[in-house]
Amino acid sequence: MTAPQTSALVPQTVTEVLERLDAGADILPKRLKQCALFTRRHLHLIPVSTVSEMARASGVAPSAYMRFCQALGFSGYSEMQGLFKAQVTDFRPDYQDRLGNLRFQADVGTGQLLAEFAEAGHKSLLSLANSVTNEGLDRIARGMAQARVIHLIGLRRAYAVVSSMAYLLDKLEVPSSLHYASGMLNASGTIFEGDVVFAASFAPFSPETIRLARESSDRGIKVYGLTDSDNCPLSGFATEMLIAREDEVAGFRSLTASITLTTTLAVAIKAMQSGVD
Amino acid sequence: MTAPQTSALVPQTVTEVLERLDAGADILPKRLKQCALFTRRHLHLIPVSTVSEMARASGVAPSAYMRFCQALGFSGYSEMQGLFKAQVTDFRPDYQDRLGNLRFQADVGTGQLLAEFAEAGHKSLLSLANSVTNEGLDRIARGMAQARVIHLIGLRRAYAVVSSMAYLLDKLEVPSSLHYASGMLNASGTIFEGDVVFAASFAPFSPETIRLARESSDRGIKVYGLTDSDNCPLSGFATEMLIAREDEVAGFRSLTASITLTTTLAVAIKAMQSGVD
DNA sequence: TACGAAATGGAATATTTATTCTATAAATCC
DNA sequence: GGATTTATAGAATAAATATTCCATTTCGTA
Structure with a gap:
């Protein structure tokens, strides 16, 4: 040596x-x-x-x-x-050979899986522009910007979406409240006139989310909904709906489109409250 | 026109x-x-x-x-x-500049904002493929698949990421435990040999997350980290690190890359436990 | 402060890489 | 099925980039 x-x-x-x-x-x-x-x-x-x-x-x-x-x-x-x-x-040496059968099965490696989810993300983002109209998003942001408090509701898969929104709204100093599962039974009592509800629910829809949103709506509270499906129960009574479809891989979906949409919404709300726009 | x-x-x-x-x-x-x-x-x-x-x-x-x-x-x-x-x-502006940037470009409409966040999402997904190697992700999935229980730690911006992962792992019937802020001081007592810790921390890094992860590491528990930065404190002791950078709009970042990555990881873990691959 | 050794920045050179050109091969139209 | 347009691949050229060289400066030491 x-x-x-x-x-x-x-x-x-x-x-x-x-x-x-x-x-x-x-x-x-x-x-x-x-x-x-x-x-x-x-x-x-x-x-x-x-x-x-x-x-x-x-x-x-x-x-x-x-x-x-x-x-x-x-x-x-x-x-x-x-x-x-x-x-x-090195990430993906031989992708082209496997085009076509993207099944999540034995011969599919981890890297392949990531490539598939990334691809699904691209597709979801591209389709987001198609399902969300400029005016609709604008109206919703405007409506929510006028709220005294924004109540965020979302369970299961939708929980991560509303909790990221809660974090961002908090950072932006927009008054908001994240409703957890355990507190939802009597959460109605904390929602007052002048507030708005933002409810996210993906198929299969959580009955609790729907119920709390409907109760609020019945009491005259404005409800805005986010879903991934045309037949979401929320659309029966919500003031306005947003649709974010996620492309899926082997039956699993990420939250790319949803969180991109709610992030945009949060920032747009703040922008409007700041008097600009 | x-x-x-x-x-x-x-x-x-x-x-x-x-x-x-x-x-x-x-x-x-x-x-x-x-x-x-x-x-x-x-x-x-x-x-x-x-x-x-x-x-x-x-x-x-x-x-x-x-x-x-x-x-x-x-x-x-x-x-x-x-x-x-x-x-x-592209250079990432500082946290403090956010509101300023927002006002500055507030004359752009809400739809434009969505387009920008979608664009940022595309970029983030591309960058994900740059920072994550096939083998690295594979090793991590393999390591986590062998865990008795997967402990998920993440606060602030990282909370939505780990909570979406917790939901998915639960659905996949992979034993996991989501650690909340309030319980973190003595959470060490619930982490045992044979478990692994998955900690997510984005700049600026939450001391609580780092501390709990480090304590676990000191006790011989394998720690896997997710961050958005090359100089995350976790990388000092983690068994392996994942990096997911998010492109930003006016100083604000979505969670596109992070959640795409953790979704992939969850599915990959399940796949390995099921004996495929 | 004077000496030698190490480090530095800019200019010269070598290498790699993008781009264009052209002859040949397909495809399309009548 | 022949004429005309369009596409293609390989070779030639142009541009960008890495690398080396060397005169000058800086640093450490006596």
Whole structure:
């Protein structure tokens, strides 16, 4: 075994790069330390950037960044970039052969599954624009912006949707209240005139959600609904409905379209309350 | 109002590219259709591939792929690649800037806002394929599939993510436990050997999440992490990390990539427990 | 402060990669 | 079925990018 060189061997994994980056933070000279610092926090830029870009972003000359790569053990930038590009390239080597049968079964790997869900997400987002009209969304945002308090209701699959909305509305300082399952039986008592209800319910529809929304509606409270189906019970009495269909993979659906829609809605509500628009 | 030309203009968004790709599938000549087909399913490869690579993967000559880019409305491959690289390169503004940004661009309508969030969703899904490797996801699914109980931890923005995962795992009959904020101080007592922890934490990172995950890790429990940043504290001790970056609109982010990833993960875990794969 | 060693930035060079051109092959129309 | 347009693949060229070299500066040490 020869002298304990700091580098010598070419890093083979991202983990190894990280280790050398952290180790080098102390011993590297000024400019190279700058490179290490920036690179450590922007690893994701490596595959899509040129040396010059990484150098400029790190605040050094291209040749300095070059020496930085070599100090890490690579022959140059290309070799380092190759390691990071491989992360992406290895992801799906032979997709085209399997087009057609996307069944979630034995021969389908995990990466394939992710590719399928991503694809389903793209489709869901594209169809979102078709089912949601500009004016409808605008009316809903306007209606909800005038509420004293926005009551959010959603169970099961819809719970994540309304809870993300609750988080965002809270951050935006829009008064809202997230109704949990346990408190729903008598939640009616906390909903007053001037409030609005935003209820999300996907097929098969939770009776509790429907009931609470209907009770509110009966008392003259405006109810806005979000669903994934044309025959949602909410549409029988809701002031206005939103539809977000999710493409499915092997019978499973993500929440891409729904959460994109509710996120938009929350931001639009805040925008209107701020007097703009 | 003039007729909406199919091409002519340079696509400015991923959404537009997707639309033209889907439209062109019918009208394009043979080789260019091959390009469209492959590219549609491998959008994430564009930023890290050369024309030759994309051409070879599509089964055509480089010059054919070149014409394909031009048929889409780009001047060439570089221009198309630039659009996809930009998504990674784009700089994310700070938390404090959000309301300011919102007011600044509030003259855009609600429908425009939805289009922007949809576009951000497309980008996030593309970036997901860049940061998650086939093998990494596979290892994680395998590791979590062997757990006695999966403990889900996530606060604030990450809460919706873990709660949707909890719902799905429950439906799939995979033993899991969702940890809420209030119970987290002594939650350590409910996590035993043979369990695994799945912790989600986005910048700025919740100390509670990190602490509970670290405590578990110190006790020999396997911890898997989900974050949106290269420098998440979890990566210091987690067995394995997942990164899901979300593109943002006016400083606001949806949860498209994160939930797509966790949905995939849940289904993959179940698949492994069922003995397939 | 003066010396040597190490580090730096910009310019020169080599390599890779995008793009265009052209001859040949299909497809389409009359 | 021949003529004309359109598509294709490979070779030639142009552009971008990585890499090296070297004169100059900076740093550490005596």
